[in-house]
Structure formats: C-alpha cells, structure tokens
Amino acid sequence: MNLDRKDMLGIEDLSRKEIEIILETANKFAEVTNRPIKKVPTLRGKTVICLFFENSTRTRTSFEIAGKRLSADVVNVSAQASSVKKGETLLDTAKNLQAMHPDIIVCRHSSAGACHVLARYLKNTSIINAGDGAHEHPSQALLDMMTVMQVKKKVDGLKVAIVGDITHSRVARSNIYCFQKMGASVAVVGPPSMLPCSIKDMGVDVYYNLKEGLKGADIVMMLRIQQERISHSPFPTLREYSRHYGLNNETISTLKKDVLIMHPGPVNRGVEIDPDIADGPYSLILSQVTNGVAVRMALLYLFSGVKTLDI
Ligand code: CP
Secondary structure, three states, X not given: OOOXXXXXXXXXXXXXXXXXXXXHHHHHHHHHHOOOOOOOOOOOOOEEEEEEOOOOXXXXXXXXXXXXHOOOEEEEEEHXXXXXXXXXXXXXXXXXXXXXXXXXXXXXXXXOOHHHHHHHHOOOOEEEEEEEOOOEOHHHHHHHXXXXXXXXXXXXXXXXXXXXXXXXXXXXXXXXXXXXXXXXXXXXXXXXXXXXXXXXXXXXXXXXXXXXXXXXXXXXXXXXXXXXXXXXXXXXXXXXXXXXXXXXXXXXXOOOOOOEEEOOOOOOEOOOEOHXXXXXXXXXXXXXXXXXXXXXXXXXXXOOOOOOOOO
C-alpha cells in the first residue's frame, strides 16, 4: 500500500481510497504505540524537519514522537528561534533546509497556501502540511476520522455538526472534506459573523441556532475561536457567545444518547465547551490526541519514499 504523491497538502486533493490507505496504515502503527518498546526501524536513515511558524502543542509534539518512533532523525525548527527573525523569507528558509537533504519537511504557517509554495519550489523534499492559515489541517482531520471509526466502525450515513468559528478554522475545512468523502453529512453551526457565505458551496447545511444544528447529530465537533486570526470581535462578549453556542449539560441532554463530542484543542474551557463535557463520558478529546501519533507515523511513512512497512 502506498500513495503516489510527493506532498501531503490537504484533504481536498485526496480520494476516499487514499484516505482509507492512510487510516489502514495508521491502525498498523497504533499497534506499535501500544508496545512496551515503541520504536520500529521503518524510517532509519531518514531525516524529518518540523518547521513551525505558529505555536503548537499537539501537532508538533506528535510529529516529533511519530518520527522518533519510526527511527527517523527529527529536527525541530521554530520560527521564533530561527533566522526568520532576522528577515529571512519562508522560501529562503526552506531552500536552505532542503540543502541539508531532509526527506520530509512538516510545515505549519499562518498563511493559507504556504505549504503549496514550498511543495512547488522544493523538488527533492516531501512537504506535509501541519496547518496553513485558515486553509487546511489535514492530519487533524485524519486523526479525527480514525477516532470516530474506532467507535462507530463506519462513517457512511452519520451526521457531523461542526460548531463555532468556521470562518477561520482550517480544522473545519479539512474535516468537511474528509467526512463528506467518507459518506457523512456535515452541518456547520455558529453566529452569522463566523460562517462565511461561501461555506454553502462546500455542500454543508448551515445553522445559526445551536439546538437546531445539533438535532440528530452523531458527532459534535466544537471549535475554538481563533482570536489570533480575528482583528475585531465577531460577537459582543465571550459570555454571550458561550450562552448561545457553548456546549453544556443542558445542551447535551437534548442530543442523541450515543453522541460523540470532539475538539481539536486547544480547548477554551467555559467558552465553547464546559469542563463537565470536555472531561465527560461523551468526550473523545484525549483519544484524538493519542491517535494523532499513529496518523502522523502513517503520513511520515507514506511520504518518505520507503516501500517496506518494517514494523
Ligand atoms: N489541534 C492542533 O492543531 O493543536 P496544536 O495547535 O496544539 O498543534
């Protein structure tokens, strides 16, 4: 099983078959992460650079752990501590890193399309998108899909509701593509100021009322308000936002008894989700994080050029 691609830039480009290959590979690596010795020689001699221009806890750490569990050499470059601070451009930075012959660069950047630029100019290095502006966060959608499939077994016919700051959410865009390709229907819910008019073109149902949007949902994904991408507040106060769009015990009581609650993190407790719900029996939040390592192991393997799955 392999993917005939140099780069992993977004879910939009992938076929259902390719998503299934990534998830099957991730399931194999999930078994490795449960062993007492969590290391396999699959990527021995390969070099992975994690080039992060934005803050990250889950994505950067799990790509690093994934690479190390596969025996790759992993180097982390944070823009804050790099020559970007001296005025070097993204492209110059990436070309200089490529000159050291890494096999894969995992990149997060605040500009939509930054990873596509790197993929176009760096002919000898695979680029994996770890989140580009408000565009896509493909590894997040894949780990979300893996987490849902562990519980529901199949996604065809499920209803997914994504709630919150859709305008600025790369997680929402990648998950809309991913869940639709796997046969689910997707609803987006939020205040009009956080739902772009163009979202309807993605084939989703749009709701401005939380209870209406969550009716019949099998999966509810709560999103953080992306304050770092917002120049002026799209609602009067956080308290007001939370009252209308936050997930709490009262809202949960109206949902399906087997509903699954997800959040990509970081969570703003008491804003988009109450602590009782984030830590409660319906929550898959920490399973999502666990599965992130297996999915990123799969991506590093599938985009490394290595053909043998030595695990
Ligand atoms: N979900 C996610 O991308 O989290 P981080 O920003 O911590 O990587």
